[in-house]
Amino acid sequence: MTGRAALAAAALALTGCGNGWQLAASDAPESLTGSAGDPLFVLKVVQSPEAFPFSQLKLTAGLPGDTPSSVLCDLDDADGDGKVGALDNLVCAEGPVNHFDQSTQGKQVELVLTRNTGAFTANPWVELARATWNAN
Ligand SMILES: [Ca+2]
Ligand SMILES: [Ca+2]
Numbered sequence: 396m397t398g399r400a401a402l403a404a405a406a407l408a409l410t411g412c413g414n415g416w417q418l419a420a421s422d423a424p425e426s427l428t429g430s431a432g433d434p435l436f437v438l439k440v441v442q443s444p445e446a447f448p449f450s451q452l453k454l455t456a457g458l459p460g461d462t463p464s465s466v467l468c469d470l471d472d473a474d475g476d477g478k479v480g481a482l483d484n485l486v487c488a489e490g491p492v493n494h495f496d497q498s499t500q501g502k503q504v505e506l507v508l509t510r511n512t513g514a515f516t517a518n519p520w521v522e523l524a525r526a527t528w529n530a531n
Pocket of ligand 2: 427428429430431432433489493494495496
């Protein structure tokens with residue numbers, strides 16, 4: 396391996412799976428409560444090489460080591476193409492079951508965006524990107 400190839404490999408490792416997706420979560424101003432339906436965060440697609448229909452995507456959130464749960468998101472479609480891609484925002488809230496409350500405050504919750512490829516395999520979901528949500 397040449398020096399340049401080794402450097403490129405290291406750079407890819409830094410950006411996760413290296414597929415070009417980059418996400419950034421900003422915490423909702425409301426504090427978490429013991430009730431369901433708390434506003435959680437806004438997830439911005441900072442960078443993406445392509446856009447996918449919202450219906451193909453799933454976002455899960457969970458503390459490291461815990462089973463992640465799906466969160467409910469509304470698409471704030473910045474470019475109006477009806478798909479989730481660069482510069483769009485996902486405005487996300489807790490579902491109908493309470494998963495995040497006072498015990499989550501101050502912790503770093505891992506967010507994983509996955510896409511259903513529609514493939515007829517045991518697991519058609521592929522991971523697009525991860526982000527960290529600093530919960531309050
Ligand atoms: Ca869009
Ligand atoms: Ca809650």
